[in-house]
Amino acid sequence: MDLTVAGYMKELSEHRIAASRCNDCDALYLPPRPICPNCQTRKMSVERLSGEGTVAGLTSISIVPSAMAAKGYGRKNPYVTGVVALKEGPSLTARIELPDDGGEIQSRVGMPVTASFEAEVDGDETRVTLVFQPS
Numbered sequence: 001m002d003l004t005v006a007g008y009m010k011e012l013s014e015h016r017i018a019a020s021r022c023n024d025c026d027a028l029y030l031p032p033r034p035i036c037p038n039c040q041t042r043k044m045s046v047e048r049l050s051g052e053g054t055v056a057g058l059t060s061i062s063i064v065p066s067a068m069a070a071k072g073y074g075r076k077n078p079y080v081t082g083v084v085a086l087k088e089g090p091s092l093t094a095r096i097e098l099p100d101d102g103g104e105i106q107s108r109v110g111m112p113v114t115a116s117f118e119a120e121v122d123g124d125e126t127r128v129t130l131v132f133q134p135s
């Protein structure tokens with residue numbers, strides 16, 4: 001695969017989470033990078049991640065972008081986005097689906113989550129994004 005954001009998106013479309021590992025200093029990058037920013041080597045390997053992690057921080061969004069409004073989110077139906085620390089080390093920002101049990105979202109920090117792949121249709125394009133659910 002290409003160690004680029006485009007390569008990462010193609011992997012996502014095939015339901016894989018691809019990172020790159022530096023063969024010299026062992027640093028792991030998500031999305032993948034072709035050159036290690038730490039030691040400037042191009043000796044990078046593809047590493048596929050599990051999609052398992054924990055919630056590091058999160059917030060509720062009620063003023064939503066049009067793509068999320070089209071899915072039914074808004075003031076009366078906010079969605080939650082947050083930072084997930086993956087068990088392999090890298091963190092990413094993604095939507096997090098929580099059970100509607102009335103719990104305060106801030107109490108979810110540290111909650112174990114697992115990634116799923118969600119297809120978003122935008123005009124002629126279908127884009128796959130990660131959405132996390134409680135493990």
Ligand SMILES: [Zn+2]
Binds near residue numbers: 025026041
């Ligand atoms: Zn390196």
